[in-house]
Amino acid sequence: MSVKHFDVVIVGSGAAGCVVADYLARHTDQTIAVIEAGPMDRNPMIHIPAGYSKLLAKDTAVWPYETVEVNGQNRRYRMGKVVGGGTSVNAMCYVRGQKQDFDAWQEAVGDEGDWSWETMRQTYIEQERNDTFHNKYHGIDGPLSVELPQGINELNQRCMRAFQEFGLDYNADYNGERQTGVSPVQSNTDKGKRASAAVAYLHPHVKTGRVALLTSRTVTKVLIEGKRAVGVRVRNGDTEEEIAAGLVIMSAGAVQSPKILMHSGLGQREQLEKFGIPCIADIKGMGENLHDHPIIPIAAFVKGKMGYQAAAQGVGMFASGARYLLTGDGPASGNGIETVSYWDPDKLDSDAPTVQCYHEPIISEDGLNPSGSRSGVTFATVVLQPRSRGWVRLADADPTSMPLINPNFIGDDYDLEVGIAAVKSVRKVMEQRSLAEVIEEEFVPGANVQSDEEIGGFVKQVATTMWHPVGTCKMGKASDPMAVVDARLKVKGIEALHVIDASVMPQIISGNTNAPTQALARHASKMLVETYFARAAQTA
Numbered sequence: 001m002s003v004k005h006f007d008v009v010i011v012g013s014g015a016a017g018c019v020v021a022d023y024l025a026r027h028t029d030q031t032i033a034v035i036e037a038g039p040m041d042r043n044p045m046i047h048i049p050a051g052y053s054k055l056l057a058k059d060t061a062v063w064p065y066e067t068v069e070v071n072g073q074n075r076r077y078r079m080g081k082v083v084g085g086g087t088s089v090n091a092m093c094y095v096r097g098q099k100q101d102f103d104a105w106q107e108a109v110g111d112e113g114d115w116s117w118e119t120m121r122q123t124y125i126e127q128e129r130n131d132t133f134h135n136k137y138h139g140i141d142g143p144l145s146v147e148l149p150q151g152i153n154e155l156n157q158r159c160m161r162a163f164q165e166f167g168l169d170y171n172a173d174y175n176g177e178r179q180t181g182v183s184p185v186q187s188n189t190d191k192g193k194r195a196s197a198a199v200a201y202l203h204p205h206v207k208t209g210r211v212a213l214l215t216s217r218t219v220t221k222v223l224i225e226g227k228r229a230v231g232v233r234v235r236n237g238d239t240e241e242e243i244a245a246g247l248v249i250m251s252a253g254a255v256q257s258p259k260i261l262m263h264s265g266l267g268q269r270e271q272l273e274k275f276g277i278p279c280i281a282d283i284k285g286m287g288e289n290l291h292d293h294p295i296i297p298i299a300a301f302v303k304g305k306m307g308y309q310a311a312a313q314g315v316g317m318f319a320s321g322a323r324y325l326l327t328g329d330g331p332a333s334g335n336g337i338e339t340v341s342y343w344d345p346d347k348l349d350s351d352a353p354t355v356q357c358y359h360e361p362i363i364s365e366d367g368l369n370p371s372g373s374r375s376g377v378t379f380a381t382v383v384l385q386p387r388s389r390g391w392v393r394l395a396d397a398d399p400t401s402m403p404l405i406n407p408n409f410i411g412d413d414y415d416l417e418v419g420i421a422a423v424k425s426v427r428k429v430m431e432q433r434s435l436a437e438v439i440e441e442e443f444v445p446g447a448n449v450q451s452d453e454e455i456g457g458f459v460k461q462v463a464t465t466m467w468h469p470v471g472t473c474k475m476g477k478a479s480d481p482m483a484v485v486d487a488r489l490k491v492k493g494i495e496a497l498h499v500i501d502a503s504v505m506p507q508i509i510s511g512n513t514n515a516p517t518q519a520l521a522r523h524a525s526k527m528l529v530e531t532y533f534a535r536a537a538q539t540a
């Protein structure tokens with residue numbers, strides 16, 4: 001067993017891990033290693049924006065998780081397993097969330113830290129390079145590229161008009177003054193390529209040798225002496241190695257961070273002892289509070305050849321690919337999701353929308369890739385602030401086993417009510433002139449699903465992940481028995497061990513979770529420098 005040493009070891013090269021590595025590389029003189037279970041991000045389908053649905057369909061570059069049975073079914077629960085993590089396989093939609101989301105974070109830590117909207121908004125601005133908006137809500141010279149779609153296809157234009165006919169305002173910028181309205185989608189692309197966290201933050205430091213990136217190595221355990229983290233155990237094929245560290249940062253995401261920590265002896269005592277794992281710290285909240293955005297699709301066939309049904313499969317896909325290679329534009333240069341709306345079905349002009357809805361110009365059985373030849377539109381609706389809570393737990397004592405994942409979709413009546421109201425709203429939108437002119441028939445849920453009870457049954461049956469797991473190592477006050485990390489994201493009761501990734505969110509953000517994870521990672525990195533490296537930072 002070999003032993004290496006780094007001042008800082010970061011577990012996971014996803015949204016958060018890349019940001020932390022970049023910040024520490026620029027603001028300290030410490031030696032830094034990022035350890036990633038997946039391979040280098042060389043697959044070209046990662047970098048072509050439209051490629052992500054193909055990666056996911058073939059389970060390439062992902063952890064092939066399944067949930068436990070939820071509402072009668074095990075559900076696919078894929079997460080990125082490659083350099084860049086989720087940001088190399090995600091749909092690239094860029095959303096910041098609402099002020100009240102961060103008010104909830106601030107409330108969770110009270111006066112023990114600063115996670116206020118003012119601070120987080122400033123952090124978003126620092127990290128952003130927006131190609132369109134240059135005002136007090138946006139940054140233009142940060143590392144993370146944000147772009148509007150190069151064009152909006154006719155079906156999506158009709159969706160935008162239909163939402164306005166329904167009564168929702170047009171909103172040019174849902175990351176600006178207010179989120180409510182129907183808008184063009186903002187995405188993390190950069191001149192026709194995916195702007196992953198690895199591209200934006202990590203690769204430049206790996207190229208210069210400032211950061212060591214160790215790929216295809218799975219961290220199985222944090223090594224703890226007394227009450228201090230001193231390194232990690234890593235599996236590399238059939239061999240094991242230990243890497244010593246002065247500071248360990250867990251950025252393995254909301255499924256793996258709690259899992260690795262449980263295997264390290266940090267978690268609910270009874271659960272650890274069940275598998276013969278000695279409990280070093282009895283942390284009740286470890287793996288609890290799992291929540292995610294449940295996605296509920298409503299789909300309809302439309303007349304003629306509209307949207308991307310033809311462009312994303314068969315001959316059409318080859319034509320889109322060829323156009324992309326020759327010109328860098330066309331359908332393959334974007335994520336295929338050009339418009340979105342946010343609203344509260346009970347109060348359309350509310351500043352606190354409860355529903356997000358992407359208007360996907362395809363009909364799809366797997367929710368990603370077009371199926372069949374008939375054109376259509378799928379409204380991917382999401383309960384923005386679900387109240388259901390689930391968990392991640394160990395399946396057994398083997399650190400290489402898949403964990404048990406229970407996202408408990410629609411486990412709370414509130415989520416069911418919002419889901420039903422969202423379906424009814426979308427049906428009204430489809431009745432508006434701009435869509436009624438082209439819609440042939442509803443495909444999902446279908447004409448036989450009408451009463452609230454029937455719609456509710458449908459919602460429970462279909463609700464599945466939007467790939468936004470958060471909350472399993474939540475931050476909180478010293479007095480909160482369910483908090484896993486404190487307001488500086490240090491694991492309670494253990495020194496030199498922090499969790500910095502989507503798992504620390506006490507409550508999910510009202511929107512997709514990549515940008516919030518990167519913003520929280522940047523803010524947490526500043527605190528790391530203050531706490532551990534302030535003197536070094538002055539000379540770095």
Ligand SMILES: Cc1cc2nc3c(=O)[nH]c(=O)nc-3n(C[C@H](O)[C@H](O)[C@H](O)COP(=O)(O)OP(=O)(O)OC[C@H]3O[C@@H](n4cnc5c(N)ncnc54)[C@H](O)[C@@H]3O)c2cc1C
Nearest residue numbers: 012014015016037085086090091092093219467502512514
């Ligand atoms: C299919 C999909 C679509 C999505 N679409 C969007 C979107 O459009 N917009 C948006 O904002 N968000 C989207 N998201 C969510 C977003 O990508 C995540 O919220 C974000 O990546 C979470 O960041 P993270 O750092 O917590 O974890 P991740 O980005 O998942 O990174 C964790 C990394 O740690 C590695 N790792 C895990 N375990 C180990 C281990 N034991 N040893 C070593 N390495 C390990 C993983 O392989 C991974 O690379 C999507 C996610 C997915 C999967």
